[in-house]
Amino acid sequence: MTVSTQTTVTVLGLGAMGRSLAAAFVAAGHPTTVWNRSPGKDADLVARGATSAATVEEAVRASTLVVACLFDHGSVHEVLDSVGEWPADHALVNLTSTEPAGARELAEWAAGLGIPYLDGGIMATPAMIGRPGSALLYSGSSAVFQTYRETLEILGTAEYFGSDAGRASVVDFALLSGMYVMFAGYYHGAAMVRDIGMSAEEFSNRAASWLAAVLPSLPAAGAQIDTGDYSEVLQPLTFTKAALDAIVSASRDAGVDLDIIGPVRDLVDRQIAAGHGAQSSERAFESLNPRPRTAA
Template sequence: MTSSTQTTVTVLGLGAMGRALAAAFVAAGHPTTVWNRSPGKDADLIARGATSVATAAEAVRASDLVVGCLFDHGSVHEVLDPVAGLLAGRPLVNLTSTEPAGARELATWAAANGIPFLDGGIMATPEMIGRPGSALLYSGSSDVFDTFRDVLESLGTAEYFGADAGRASLVDFALLSGMYVMFAGYYHGAAMVREIGMSAEEFGNRAASWLAALLPSLPAAGAQIDTGDYSQVLQPLTFTKAALDAIVSASRDAGVDLDIVGPVRDLVDRQIAAGYGAQSSERAFESLNPRPRIAS
């Protein structure tokens, strides 16, 4: 295994997240080279001890490990295609936010160019990188992950999801979907209580406590979904429909659009229309993903 204290790292891309990654590598004692397509984003990193270079080619040549954190999938190719020959045999970790299909395409491109490739998803904000609570998900080359795990853990906890380069991205986006829908539900509720003069901040305090109390129930709900047996009922779909119908009515009375709550009610309605109203509300999952289950 490569000694983490001797590993040199290059970071390509100095947006907010790229700068945070580079700062964490520097703080962990790794000689770090940085490059960005537009100038002016490296001054703080240079002050901390990073080395800035003018071209991507120089950046790739400088280090044992190359980490890309660029704007999107297209920009990864724009930056790396011209230096593919220099990357041959040099481990590449893509931390650009890339869809699973894009991650798999990059893995195929990397293999064709002899580049050991690992894709990653970042479950953290830039401010969290290198601190407790920061987590990064990886898939692709197990050799790259195993060899450089100590280095990658400079950024946050590191978890490996297998050789399929798209798996980490899929888990990343799935977790983000839960986050965005949770925030959207909060926005809807804040819009409802505006009618009575409650501030969004006050409602946020109430919602944070309420949601925190509910979150521990998610694994049990998931266990029921995994079995496909919804006969053990905590709350039947008919009860959930009545609650959602009432929320929809109250939302209309408060002048709040149904863009968020309406589709949730539709998931429940489809299951009830199919004859499952007496079953557990977790069955609404089947409206989203009715495909046959894959054995774990």
């Protein structure tokens, strides 16, 4: 069974993301209750039709689907530990950015109180919620996911990663790590071209086009990493080292610190030092995760 158009929804936490989540539920016609620790953030939502709750307990009791979008793992406890007996059949979906261990701890805490629990990661900015490109990753209670999937898909595409409540968080943070490192690489490049008078904005246009052109190669790199066989070489580690050494030299000449590019070079250097210089550059992955592989 799925619950859709008449699902009552509560959103706890009205930061930029929480307000966007609540606005999407209101716009879709769901009776929506909102609550925030500090007052004054719900006026616009109430004007659109949401109901403001005076207390957390009132907010939790108002809806069968309770969505928490708070600051961190600790704030989830700070808010929800104050709730008395949790209403029967009211589900908790935690969309707070919570590390995997925190998600699993919250799942155990919820199980001890009889609270159906689903953890989630939001792969979107607040402005993207409810629009194409917004994606949310979930793990934890399959029953909660299946029951409320149609409602949750108002926010963005919904994908379920299994009963381990920490799995969605792992994928979420892994994807975010790729994003942050990509932006950090852009910052490094922008710092380099500043030395020749190029603006960061001009460089960003060039970087966006270049990255879009090379990103389609990621699936092939992933397939090679999964096999652990780096003998089929597109670009050997020795070539990549030469390129990175040149970038390091050019960075120094431009007065740019090596906080970003230096560790990348170190990953490659470790593999070459271990005798793998002729193998494919994707082998640098093994410097990050050198654990023995298990048979499929």
